[in-house]
Amino acid sequence: MERLANRPVASMPWPSLSALFARSTRSLPYPFEAPQTTLWTSARIALWEAIQVLDLRPGQRVALPAFCCGSELEPFLKAGLELSFFAVGDDLSPEPNSFREAIENASAAMATHYFGLPADLSAARDMAWQRKIPLIEDCAHALYATEGATQIGLSGDAAIFSFWKTVPLPDGGALHLRAGAVRARPKSPPPELIRHATRHLLSRSMRSHSVGAVRALEDMRQRLRRKKTSTASGTAEPENWHLIKFPDELIRAGMASSSQRIFRGTDHAFVRESRRRHFRELEAAFAGIRGFTPMSSLGEGACPLYFPVLVDDAAGLRKALAAEAVGVKHIWPYFHSSVPWSRFPRERHWKEKAIGFPVHQSLSDGDVARLIDVVKRWSRS
Ligand SMILES: Cc1ncc(COP(=O)(O)O)c(C=O)c1O
Incomplete structure (x- = not known):
């Protein structure tokens, strides 16, 4: 009922x-119309173009975070690159010693700004710079997240974006390059x-x-x-693979x-402000719930994709929420076979326990109140 x-x-x-059929000609926020930026259907396709521009060749190595969705690995694998992995610290930034080790024989590295919460990449940047290898910033979650007053990611050699995760669009991503240029022309x-x-x-x-x-x-x-x-097709693909694969x-x-x-x-400022407000509301409401550990607080530059929380009984909570038609994001169910998971117990634990509570701009005050109510009732049961 x-x-x-x-x-x-x-x-x-x-x-x-009205948004779906709007014909706005307003300009896009910086840097999405700047000459250094090209627009692609998704972050994965932007990443493919980054690999071409950075001239990464089959057999070369790239260092990537072990805490990953899996889909961001596929363009590198498709390009014939070898992958090495580094650990991510509790502050969701690359763990310096692990990063140093992972880039030892690498020709490039990528670091992620998880959930729209800007990561501190200063140590990783310095190490990549010393080794003279490019650092790609994965800003797939971090549209409207800022460093100072500007969009985050612009100090990396390359940055990839996935607009459709933050704004309800049929598709959309971008590649920003600090130097160099994309040679390919985007097709429809x-x-x-x-x-x-x-x-x-x-x-x-x-x-x-x-x-x-x-x-x-x-x-x-x-x-x-x-x-x-369900009667028309039986598929042999693993669960969630359709979300991960890199479509040729x-x-x-x-x-x-x-x-x-x-x-x-899109009202970009409204999206950012709504997300930040909802994050703060959930953070305050969930404080003190036993078995809940928020993965981060809201920094000044953040434009959160979710409110990420490690939940002891994540599977139980997801089930209880689904029964009341409250959607949350399971971060992330897919264990990509390229990651040596036994070396990364923390990242494995996160993938099993992290829940992304929605904070998006379409939520009304009533939606947020209901989400909080369902979680609180579950926590008392
Ligand atoms: C951290 C991260 N990077 C990159 C991507 C790829 O984004 P897209 O689906 O736009 O290709 C994802 C997808 O979920 C992701 O979570």
């Missing part, structure tokens, strides 16, 4: 209908991909609609569709013009 009475709390933002992304992603966003909007009848209609449509696809057909695919229009119409 609860499920029907309350609108679901979605883990990702959804667009209003496959129209079916953009149609599918747009339908998915529309569905998310309808499932979160304030009018219950709209939600019920979309729920029914989804159930029918699932029934049809997307190499060189630029950001769709429809996504660019929606992005232009």
